[in-house]
Amino acid sequence: MKEVPAVQLLTPEGLRVEHDEYACSLNAEEIFGLYRDMAIVRRICHEATSLQRQGQLALWAPVQGQEAAQIGAGRAMAPKDFSFPSYREHGIAWCRGIPPTDWLRLFRGVSMGGWDPVQYRHSVPTIVIGNQVLNAVGYAMGIQRDGAEEAVMTFFGDGATSQGDVAEGFGFGAVFNAPIVFFMQNNQWAISEPTSRQTLIPLYHRAEGYGFPGIRVDGNDVLAVYEVTKRALDNARAGAGPTLIEAFTYRMGAHTTSDDPTRYRVDAEVELWKHRDPVERVKSYLIREHQMSPKKFEEVAAEADQMAAELRVNVLSMPDPEPLSIFDHAYAEPHPLVEEGRRDLADFVGGAS
Amino acid sequence: MKEVPAVQLLTPEGLRVEHDEYACSLNAEEIFGLYRDMAIVRRICHEATSLQRQGQLALWAPVQGQEAAQIGAGRAMAPKDFSFPSYREHGIAWCRGIPPTDWLRLFRGVSMGGWDPVQYRHSVPTIVIGNQVLNAVGYAMGIQRDGAEEAVMTFFGDGATSQGDVAEGFGFGAVFNAPIVFFMQNNQWAISEPTSRQTLIPLYHRAEGYGFPGIRVDGNDVLAVYEVTKRALDNARAGAGPTLIEAFTYRMGAHTTSDDPTRYRVDAEVELWKHRDPVERVKSYLIREHQMSPKKFEEVAAEADQMAAELRVNVLSMPDPEPLSIFDHAYAEPHPLVEEGRRDLADFVGGAS
Amino acid sequence: MTSMTMAKALNEGLRRSLDRFPKALMIGEDIGKLGGVFRITDGLQKDFGEDRIIDSPLAESGLVGVGVGLAMRGFRPICEIQFDGFVYPAFDQIVSQVAKQHARTSGAYKMAMVIRIPFGGHIGAIEHHSESPESYFAHTAGLRVVSPSNPHDAYWMIQEAVACDDPVIFCEPKCRYWDKGDVDETNSGLSIWSAAVLREGSDVTLVTYGPSVKTALHVAEVAATEGRSLEVIDLRSVAPVDFATVVASVEKTGRLVVVSEAPSTASVAASVVATVTERAFYSLRAPALQVTGYHVPYPPSRIESHVMPNTDRILDAVDRVMEFES
């Protein structure tokens, strides 16, 4: 598929460029903050991958390559906003303040969630592709009914755009003018399938069929993603309805640690995207245009290493759930089959019967 | 919702107007043929409604108001094409050569289908909104694999555009470049819900999100519908992929005989659309521009009355199915539960046990 | 006591629920001005406004999926599915989100949702309008499934379902919508989770729910004239089943017949037979029998009364359980 121009404020080489509609509202320190976010998320993700290789996690879905898309979007959110991720939104979890250890619980197989979605205003991962888009629209309809000035953002991939639920979400979002931002990370691949298997034309066009704005942003440019998302969220909160953002980016690693991307994509493509690395891009910019000292970057690296080390300790010491805990939240109210099950299982695993 | 210009070749008053892209390829006799089709379908539909009122049908879904959309589309099909209707496509059934009696079997409650879809190259009705759109795309993918020069047309309503299956059908149709025409009759209502409950903007725009053409045609102008559909089918057969046609029309009657439209729509609207009546429109045109004699129209009326009378006789004498027939086609191959059921039921209703 | 139809009783029950819970709201196709194709929501939009009685775009996955989000926001969504056969597009949202969200979030989010489904046959409808999908939901951990059989139960059970913090699949026997019955608006009687012994008897326990309850009561009358004493139990809650009540009855009668319109394989009826047989094994004097829809798609309506569980078929099963061990 032909690449179409996307909103860009920073070239792959790290040069600031101007855009007719979007200015950069951040100062150097703030941009450095975004760099730090991205560097830490990348480092944590790297640690998680190696924990998986060492048998400490059952699975991991690496985010490498998509850090700008996620940190740009995540930092554009207001604390009062709410977000609905899929399974790869580690960068968003970071921005929502969720401790990295919690991101890994699902992948270790000790939890179906991992954190308190109410506290962090960030839903637990949705695995069934597309489901969360409708749930997010519903949440946004709730905001409207509460008369609150909040917005919802939901995350999904290029592959997800083929699912009926995503289309229905666009429809409901539009008809109810819901305060929602549909944030699509087009990372070029849905497991082994290139975006051309989901669409003939750039995906942000989908919005045109529903009458709300669709926009493509350079998903490897954290400044552009930040500004585009911020405006979309502001619009949503102000009652202007949904926006579809296509963050054009790349999944640099495997789909998950179970995947073998060499079966379906060529090295040259991965190489091409390395030159567009989102973390390096903003670093180059900060060094070149703001003369930031190497020390600051080293400090971030050290901080990230430290966090990774902590994460490792936490994961290694993470206990398995009590078998009987499977009965704790299946229902909110008492249920006879749950009680029978609890009694039955207690005979095998011990515990109150 | 604002009305946008639609392809039109005949004004509501029956005046021929020229269109930049579509010429009228039919001569007066052929146009008269379309008139005859519409008049007969309207008459049959009227008879079916009264049969329902008299308790001979359990339900009926009137097509009145949508005759031009259906006859224009149905006559544009080549015999080798295949079509997938919803439940209101009596005009298409007519064009496919299916005897009117067969249209009524479903609504009388003696059959789940009513005709042989293989013989008429017209699927039996699909009741679950949207399902047939995917089935139609699959059939079209089969045509591609057979290397045949055929096209598929599938019919659905404005309400159906909200269903995930319809969106998925657009996606598959586009990605596989299937020889299919998505023919949507926007009759302004999905039971009690106006089109504004399904969309903010005109529905033909949906196609833009998928990269194939979407076009709005005056659905009460049989000439325009015919030309627009013909070109879309030609394109499909020639390998140019799908088209979405929005036939902008109006359901003049109730949703079904169970419905009470006075609960949700105003008389003024119905009155407005009466002035756009599709059957009267072409009749005026033929009289005014081709000086067709009243006699020809009377002949059609007589012919239609005759058919309606035959239909009535056929319906009144239509036998109920044998109870044991429920076991005949549940499976294609022998199945123990079916055989048990047959033996069991035979004890109650008689018949081979 | 007021005499009213089940349709009216549901309407009144919904009205009371909407009054009681400011965060209860309804979403469904044609439920606003039209009042739903069965008029169950008649007048509610007028009284509670368009923000609470929401005409949904024509998409069942959509209307349930947004219901999930609304529930997460603290609302109590009451979703209406127009007919049984149209719940399947929402199946994924129901099984993957509605049923599991509470467990997945360790209780952070309650799915205090009701999904109303007019179900079952016998209204002379075309295909997809006479399905009995309750077994799919009964099989799904995380859901509850109930079905009222009369106006009084309908009035109270819908209110209990709305008040429940778990998701409740509320199956309304559409062929009974227009049957009238007395509603005691001051006293609910049994809890929604209890089965009701509607008629006491000593020979055979006849268990059913929803649309078949009336049939079962009629069968009991006919059987009585033949000298057979049937105990009729209305399950009311289809999942979980109140097995205590059913088992106690079977311990008394020694015989069980379970009736339902859904096909037997992997059904609620089969499950009732399996569990009751396990628990009352030594009380059973004959194998428990099922009278269900056959393992074929729902028949054309002109013959539905001949082939679905009817008086003849149920009486025959009663005869058969009585003949055993003779």
Added chain:
Amino acid sequence: MTSMTMAKALNEGLRRSLDRFPKALMIGEDIGKLGGVFRITDGLQKDFGEDRIIDSPLAESGLVGVGVGLAMRGFRPICEIQFDGFVYPAFDQIVSQVAKQHARTSGAYKMAMVIRIPFGGHIGAIEHHSESPESYFAHTAGLRVVSPSNPHDAYWMIQEAVACDDPVIFCEPKCRYWDKGDVDETNSGLSIWSAAVLREGSDVTLVTYGPSVKTALHVAEVAATEGRSLEVIDLRSVAPVDFATVVASVEKTGRLVVVSEAPSTASVAASVVATVTERAFYSLRAPALQVTGYHVPYPPSRIESHVMPNTDRILDAVDRVMEFES
């Protein structure tokens, strides 16, 4: 005889089906270059081309829905659902179209489709990757449901499923994909619709299918050391069940335990208990028991082996049916 994994056996069986039926084709997510996430379709696209091994857009309703149309056009679509938990978006197309199209058209269109679903737990997966949805399909008239438990059966059953003119839900026990076994490529043995008595015994009939067959065989070994003789039956066809084989066994042993990972309510296991109890009532010396997944969402994978039906839980049920009537 060739020793191979079940994954390989399925691949070979599919290959033979594609050779035999020029109109057989496959559609699924990632089944082309990747060969499917489990590599079941490895190399098929290379050999049969992109027109026959179709990488589908990411939409299950879509890929099954186009399968219906392809079947109407005379093709034999083999749909792959990537994981059990992702079949639900296709539920509507399966229940409303796949299952009913043949009946609706009075046989004009055969739905000669196979829907392959890797199912069940025990691979340490995250949520939605360990579901056992077979009961939903077993309940649905118009469908057939089968599950192989070993490479030989996988090799032959997939071929019989593709050859079948009815829609077959083909449930593949993914935790057994990498187990090796002998495949006799010249002789299929039993028909796909027959249950297999895998081990003869005299005390208790242990019935199961798919992933739990290996567990059941292990249980029988352990029980043997305790002096108990278990007869192990692999249903193979989950719907319809070959009741003749099961009932004959129960008439011999007088005791029945049914094992499955799905929760019991409205399940295949419950149905087997109900039907066998009806047919072999006077042979049963103890109530038939079920060992199933609990009525809760599938557990986090770190504890799945502790809570799903395992040797301990099955042995306990065996003990209990032996204790009755002691």
